[in-house]
Amino acid sequence: MSRPHDVACVVHLHSTYSDGTATVAEIAGSAARTGVEVVLLTDHDTLAARRAGEEGWYGDVLVVVGQEVTPSGGHLLAFGLDEEVIHAGLDERAIARRVAAAGGLGFAAHAFSAGSSISLRVARAHGWPALDEPSLTGMELWSLETDGLERCASLREAARMLWDPARALRMGPREGALATWDRLSATRRLPAIGGLDAHQKPGVRVRGRMRGPLAGDRVFGLLQTRVLLDAPLPRDAATAATAVHEALAAGRAYIAAEGLAPAGGVAFWAEPQDPEGSAVPMGGEAPAGAYTLRARLPRAAELTLVADGAPVRTVHADALDHAVSEAGVFRLEARLDGYAWILTNPVHLR
Numbered sequence: 001m002s003r004p005h006d007v008a009c010v011v012h013l014h015s016t017y018s019d020g021t022a023t024v025a026e027i028a029g030s031a032a033r034t035g036v037e038v039v040l041l042t043d044h045d046t047l048a049a050r051r052a053g054e055e056g057w058y059g060d061v062l063v064v065v066g067q068e069v070t071p072s073g074g075h076l077l078a079f080g081l082d083e084e085v086i087h088a089g090l091d092e093r094a095i096a097r098r099v100a101a102a103g104g105l106g107f108a109a110h111a112f113s114a115g116s117s118i119s120l121r122v123a124r125a126h127g128w129p130a131l132d133e134p135s136l137t138g139m140e141l142w143s144l145e146t147d148g149l150e151r152c153a154s155l156r157e158a159a160r161m162l163w164d165p166a167r168a169l170r171m172g173p174r175e176g177a178l179a180t181w182d183r184l185s186a187t188r189r190l191p192a193i194g195g196l197d198a199h200q201k202p203g204v205r206v207r208g209r210m211r212g213p214l215a216g217d218r219v220f221g222l223l224q225t226r227v228l229l230d231a232p233l234p235r236d237a238a239t240a241a242t243a244v245h246e247a248l249a250a251g252r253a254y255i256a257a258e259g260l261a262p263a264g265g266v267a268f269w270a271e272p273q274d275p276e277g278s279a280v281p282m283g284g285e286a287p288a289g290a291y292t293l294r295a296r297l298p299r300a301a302e303l304t305l306v307a308d309g310a311p312v313r314t315v316h317a318d319a320l321d322h323a324v325s326e327a328g329v330f331r332l333e334a335r336l337d338g339y340a341w342i343l344t345n346p347v348h349l350r
């Protein structure tokens, strides 16, 4: 397979257009300084950043404006909308259907939120209750700040996380998240993304930059969703946004704990043993047959091939090749020192 273009995205961010502390331009500045190429902004119930002309390129950083649909129940990260989705009176399933009907993509936000471990008065549970909803595009499997802060059992632990946000990264996705995702993936493609839910609060502006424990400069380099594109991002912002959206919807993307080690260049695909056949890319689906699953990583790690939710092979290497002839949903996990580093979307052989 020819090498795709691997684009580092940060997903699920709030700006001053809702309850975030940083402006869109400040967010783009943090992205540039942390090696991020695409920012998927998701302010609560507003696309105001776009109407203000703030969607587009900031140097080499592309800002794409989505909406976090924010009812009192589960939230939905919606991308590719022309106008805001109004959720008044709708339950989660109806919201997901409305986003899909508007031509948008809907990813269940902080899907496994269970509320603060300190007290549900600090933060109530606001996971997504309907992950089997057919109109859902996918889900935020790992929501760095929400999942991290919710699992701090004391204010002292929360303070330690603010001091060192990489602690949230080392916690990994919430317990049960991967197993639930595997179970859902058995019947349909449900691409996963890794988000930040970044608000940069508390933060203060010092000489034009946000400073604070969870400021963009300290967080954007931790957890990214990296999308795989057939061509470099085009300079036309609308075309570029569409390419990113299509890759996310197709699962041509992987979750990268970039703060553990640089992750760019991961490949995972199924190569047909018949030389006439075509390869199945990450996120893709094809009839079962004789394939070799191939994984390539930028450095050695503990690689585990997961088939239908169960580990089938683990190696310590920077590559893995595994022949299969049966149907299955196959994904790759890479760990460094036991910490989740790379989580790819699956290849579905049905």
Ligand SMILES: [Zn+2]
Binding pocket: 068, 075, 109, 110
């Ligand atoms: Zn939310």
Ligand SMILES: [Zn+2]
Binding pocket: 012, 014, 068, 109, 197, 198
């Ligand atoms: Zn949010």
